[in-house]
Amino acid sequence: MSTLFGRTLREAPAEAETANHQLLLRSGLVTQLSAGVYSYMPVAWRSFRKIESIIREEMERAGAQELHMPAIQPLELWQETGRDTAYGPVLFRLLDRREREHVLAPTHEEAVTDLFRKTIQSYRELPQRVYQIQTKFRDEPRARGGLIRVREFTMKDAYSFDVDDETFQASYDAMAEAYARIYERCGVPVIPVEADSGAVGGKLSQEFIFLSEIGEDTICVCAECGYAANQERAEFDRGEPARGASEPVEEVATPGIKTIADLAAFLQIAETQTAKAAFFIADNRPVFAVIRGDLEVNELKLQNTLDAKEIRPMTEAEVADLGWVGGSASPVGLETRGTETPRIVADISIPDAANMIAGANRNGFHLRGVNHGRDWNADIVADIGLAREGAPCPGDCGGTIAMHRGIELGHIFRLGTVYSEAMDARYTDDAGERQLPIMGCYGIGLDRILAASIEANHDDGGIVWPLAIAPFDVHIVAIGMEKDEAVGAALEQVETALESSGLTVLSDDREERPGVKFNDADLLGMPVRLTVSTRNLKENVVELKLRDADEATTVPLDSIVEAVTAARAGG
Numbered sequence: 307m308s309t310l311f312g313r314t315l316r317e318a319p320a321e322a323e324t325a326n327h328q329l330l331l332r333s334g335l336v337t338q339l340s341a342g343v344y345s346y347m348p349v350a351w352r353s354f355r356k357i358e359s360i361i362r363e364e365m366e367r368a369g370a371q372e373l374h375m376p377a378i379q380p381l382e383l384w385q386e387t388g389r390d391t392a393y394g395p396v397l398f399r400l401l402d403r404r405e406r407e408h409v410l411a412p413t414h415e416e417a418v419t420d421l422f423r424k425t426i427q428s429y430r431e432l433p434q435r436v437y438q439i440q441t442k443f444r445d446e447p448r449a450r451g452g453l454i455r456v457r458e459f460t461m462k463d464a465y466s467f468d469v470d471d472e473t474f475q476a477s478y479d480a481m482a483e484a485y486a487r488i489y490e491r492c493g494v495p496v497i498p499v500e501a502d503s504g505a506v507g508g509k510l511s512q513e514f515i516f517l518s519e520i521g522e523d524t525i526c527v528c529a530e531c532g533y534a535a536n537q538e539r540a541e542f543d544r545g546e547p548a549r550g551a552s553e554p555v556e557e558v559a560t561p562g563i564k565t566i567a568d569l570a571a572f573l574q575i576a577e578t579q580t581a582k583a584a585f586f587i588a589d590n591r592p593v594f595a596v597i598r599g600d601l602e603v604n605e606l607k608l609q610n611t612l613d614a615k616e617i618r619p620m621t622e623a624e625v626a627d628l629g630w631v632g633g634s635a636s637p638v639g640l641e642t643r644g645t646e647t648p649r650i651v652a653d654i655s656i657p658d659a660a661n662m663i664a665g666a667n668r669n670g671f672h673l674r675g676v677n678h679g680r681d682w683n684a685d686i687v688a689d690i691g692l693a694r695e696g697a698p699c700p701g702d703c704g705g706t707i708a709m710h711r712g713i714e715l716g717h718i719f720r721l722g723t724v725y726s727e728a729m730d731a732r733y734t735d736d737a738g739e740r741q742l743p744i745m746g747c748y749g750i751g752l753d754r755i756l757a758a759s760i761e762a763n764h765d766d767g768g769i770v771w772p773l774a775i776a777p778f779d780v781h782i783v784a785i786g787m788e789k790d791e792a793v794g795a796a797l798e799q800v801e802t803a804l805e806s807s808g809l810t811v812l813s814d815d816r817e818e819r820p821g822v823k824f825n826d827a828d829l830l831g832m833p834v835r836l837t838v839s840t841r842n843l844k845e846n847v848v849e850l851k852l853r854d855a856d857e858a859t860t861v862p863l864d865s866i867v868e869a870v871t872a873a874r875a876g877g
Contacts, residue, residue: 307812307813307814307815307816307826308815308816310348310349310812311347311348312334312335312337312347312348312349313334314332314333314334314826314829314830315331315332315334316332317332318331318332319331322452323451324451324452324454324520324761325520325760325761325764326451326452326453326454326520326757326758326760326761326764327451327452327453327454327757329760329764329768329769329829330350330452330453330757330760331452332768332829333349333768333769333829333830333831334347334349335347335349335350335353336350336452336453341449341457342446342449342455342456342457342458343449343456343457343458344452344453344456344458349777349778349812349830350756350777352777352778352810353756353771353775353776353777354460354752354756356774356775356776356777357492357752357755357756357775358439358752360488360491360492360774360775361439361462361488361750361752362439364484364485364487364488364491365437365462365464365484367484367487368435368480368481368483368484369435369477369480370435370436370437370464370466370481371434371435371436371437372436372437372438372439373421373436373437373438374438374440375411375414375417375418375421375438375440376411376417377410377411377440377441377442377443378400378408378409378410378411379408379409379411379416379417380406380407380408380409381399381407381408381409382407383416383417383420384397384409384416386416386728386729387415387416387724387725387728387729388615388728389415389416390409391615392615393412394616395445395447396412396444396445396446396447397409397412397444397445398410398412398443398444398445410443411442411443412442412443412444413442413461413463413506413747413749414438414440414463414465415465415506415721415725415745415747416725416729418436418465418747419725419726419729419731419745420729420731422434422467422726422731422743423729423730423731423732426467426733426743427733427734428733428734429469429733429734429735429736429741431733432467432468432469432473432733432743433466433467433468433469433473433474433476433477434466434467435464435465435466435467435477435480435481436464436465437462437463437464437465437748438462438463438464439460439461439462439752440460440461440463441458441459441460442458442459442460442461442463443457443458444457444459445457451520451757452757453753453754453756453757454520454522454713454754454757455522456753459751459752459753459754460751460752460753461749461750461751461752462749462750462752463747463748463749463750464481464747464748464749465745465746465747465748466478466481466745466746466747466748467743467744467745468743468744468745468746469733469735469741469743469744470744471744473744474720474744474746477746478718478720478746481718481746481748482498482512482718485514485716485718485748485750486498486514488716488750488755489514489715489716489755491772491774491775492755492759492772492774492775493759493762493763493771493772493774493775494516494715494755494758494759494762495516495517495762496514496515496516496715496716497514497515497517497525497527497534497712498512498513498514498515498534499512499513499514499515499525499527499534499535499536499712500512500534500535500536500539500540501513501535501536501538501539501714501717502536502538502539502606502610503719506717506719506721506747510719510720511717511718511719511720512717512718513536513714513716513717514714514715514716514717514718514750515534515536515712515713515714515715516712516713516715516758516761516762517710517711517712518711518712518713518758518761518762519711520711520713520761521711521712521713521714522711522713523536523537523538523711523712523713523714524536524537524709524710524711524712525537525709525710525711525712526540526542526693526707526708526709527707527708527709527710528699528701528703528705528706528707528708529705529708530699530703530704530705531699531701531703531705533699533700533701533703533705533707535693537604537692537693537709538604538606538607539606539607540693540707541689541693541700542691542693542694542697542698542699542700542707543697543698543699543700544598544601544654544655544691544697544698545578545698547655547658547659547660548578548579548659548660548661548662549660550660550661551660552660552661552675552677552680553660553661553674553675554675555638555673555674555675555676555681556673556674556675557666557671557672557673557674558573558671558672558673558674559670559671560572560573560634560670560671560672561670562670563633563634563670563672564632564633564634565633566580566582566599566600569599569663569672570599573663573672575663576600577598577599577600578598578599578600579599579659579661579662579663580598580599580600580662580663580664581596581597581598581599581636581656581659581662581663581664581676582596582597582598582599582601583595583596583630583635583636583637583664583665584596584597584603584619585619585620585624585625585630585632585635586603586605586608586617586618586619586620587617587618587619587620587624588608588609588612588614588616588617588649589612589614589615589616589617591646591648591649592620592624592628592642592646592648592649593608593612593617593648593649593650593651594630594635594637594640594648594649594650594651595608595650595651595652595653595690596636596637596650596651596652596653596656596664596684597652597653597655597656597690597691598653598655598656598659598691599663601653601655601691601692601694602691602692602694603653603690603691603692604690604691604692604693605617605619607688607689607690607691607692608651608690611651611686611688611689611690612649612651612686627643627644628642628643628644628648629641629642629643630642630667631665631667631668631669633665633669634665634666634667634668634669634670634671634672635665635667636664636665636666636667636673636676636682637650637664637682637684638664638665638666638667638673638676638681638682639667640667640682641667649685649686650682650683650684650685650686651684651685651686651687651688651690652678652684652686652687652688653687653688653689653690653691654687654688654689654691655691656678656684656687657678657679657684657687659678660677661674661675661676661677662675662676662677662678663676664676693707694707694709695707695708695709696708713754713758713761714751714754715750715751715754715755715758716748716749716750716751717748717749717750718746718747718748718749719746719747719748720746721744721745721746721747722744722745723742723743723744723745724745725745726742726743726744726745727742731743756775759771759772759775763831764831765854767825767828767829768828768829768830768831769829769830769831770831770853770854771831771832771833771853773833773874776831776832776833777810777812777830777832778810778811778812778832779804779809779810779811779832779833779834779870779874780804780809780810780811780812780832780833780834780835780836780870781811781812781813781814781827781830781832781834781835781836782797782800782801782811782812782813782814782835782836782837782838783814783820783823783824783827783835783836783837783838784797784813784814784815784838784839785820785823785837785838785839785840786839786840787815787817788817789840790840790843792840792843793838793839793840793843794815796838796843796848796863797813797815797838799863800836800838800848800863800866801813803866803867804866804867804870807867807871809867809870812830812832814826814827828853831853832853833852833853833874834850834851834852834853834870834873834874835850835851835852835853835858836848836849836850836851836866836870837849837851837858842860843863845860846862846863846864847860847861847862847863848860848861848862848863848866850866850869850870850873852873
């Protein structure tokens with residue numbers, strides 16, 4: 307440690323709010339260069355390389371071959387799939403000296419599809435599974451949480467190409483199983499959840515989530531049946547709709563009423579009997595969304611329903627310009643100023659509900675007895691509802707949804723032919739016909755694994771590294787070296803014995819007080835701590851303490867390797 311590049315800190319910088327971020331900085335594992343950009347110091351890099359090694363082992367076990375693709379890619383490649391606009395400002399762009407546009411790749415679906423169309427010709431060459439471990443770049447608007455959301459990061463991204471759904475499923479399952487093993491070996495508990503595919507594309511995907519209060523994602527989980535989904539995608543049971551014979555539409559005065567809660571209280575009805583309007587702009591076109599009053603619109607579900615590239619809520623000024631009445635709008639007799647016809651989208655909670663209360667499209671009035679199909683019709687009926695705490699599970703288990711915060715550590719996608727079709731990447735089948743391969747992609751963030759492992763494995767003293775990814779196997783604390791040459795000699799003896807047996811060692815040979823050394827040993831968190839001191843050497847022993855143990859023991863100096871090996875194995 308006297309020659310180690312980097313140093314520990316007594317206090318974490320003020321900007322570090324989460325436990326893992328504080329510990330990463332206090333232990334000197336990483337140093338920030340700029341917002342969302344970090345340098346890995348030597349101790350952290352040792353752990354990082356172990357994570358890489360675990361991932362490589364599991365990818366090869368899953369039948370994937372490692373390759374390496376360029377991080378700098380021509381913009382034209384992204385224009386083939388339309389993702390140059392789908393990624394928007396997150397995509398780093400640059401010009402070369404010839405004024406040609408390039409991007410710093412945030413992911414490599416285009417590049418690997420281009421490789422396929424240049425390399426694979428026949429069905430006899432399929433299936434194929436390839437992967438790489440490489441730096442990615444995303445111009446995140448708000449880097450946060452240390453290594454949780456950064457602008458430069460390392461990803462293992464894998465890709466599969468198959469001839470049919472059956473062989474694709476085998477590729478997908480192999481990757482899902484590999485991911486489960488990776489997280490287990492790295493000491494991070496995760497749950498697989500249904501997820502939205504986002505800008506990557508495809509209809510189905512699955513995230514691997516580390517449940518943590520510091521997470522940005524909201525995860526819906528049913529304890530009864532195990533259903534789990536990101537709130538962006540989660541389904542839920544809306545219960546029985548309001549029933550009854552259709553009543554005539556009747557206008558009622560509702561002076562000053564602007565919210566669903568106030569409307570229900572004023573008319574002495576349940577919020578489930580009301581129809582709520584919400585206004586959006588999707589790809590520059592107005593959208594009038596209708597959902598049951600007790601529910602909220604899920605913008606991402608709405609965006610996917612409309613197959614829109616961009617969506618946002620309307621401003622009050624935009625609503626007024628269209629002639630719509632905020633707080634009292636409905637699609638019944640809706641009139642719109644301008645030439646752009648709005649799309650009317652109804653949530654699945656609306657069509658079967660009888661005699662709803664809806665806006666009258668003028669201030670201070672609402673309508674009773676509104677029925678979809680008679681009084682108005684939606685252009686699209688779809689699930690656009692946002693799941694909530696306590697909602698009935700969509701399955702038949704009778705359970706309810708609980709909300710948890712979580713961190714996405716990996717994401718696997720069923721891409722289908724999204725990329726192969728857009729880029730005309732084909733192979734020849736056994737009948738001589740040109741066919742599109744079915745693709746999958748599988749991403750896992752190494753930086754996030756490191757951060758999540760620390761978040762999941764720490765105590766008040768510092769990090770408690772899982773064995774498999776600990777930077778060093780053993781941390782030796784030498785007490786009194788500057789006064790007692792025997793301590794230095796014993797330190798060298800112990801180092802040599804441990805390293806000869808294949809164990810890695812970090813030795814604290816600094817001229818520091820014992821308390822400082824012990825605190826740093828806890829902070830850095832190696833699995834085993836050995837203490838060599840004048841007092842111990844008088845009895846020809848070394849003190850041994852596991853990082854997660856309360857008490858230390860003493861072991862004979864000449865059997866230190868056996869003692870450490872047994873301690874690491876739990877013996």
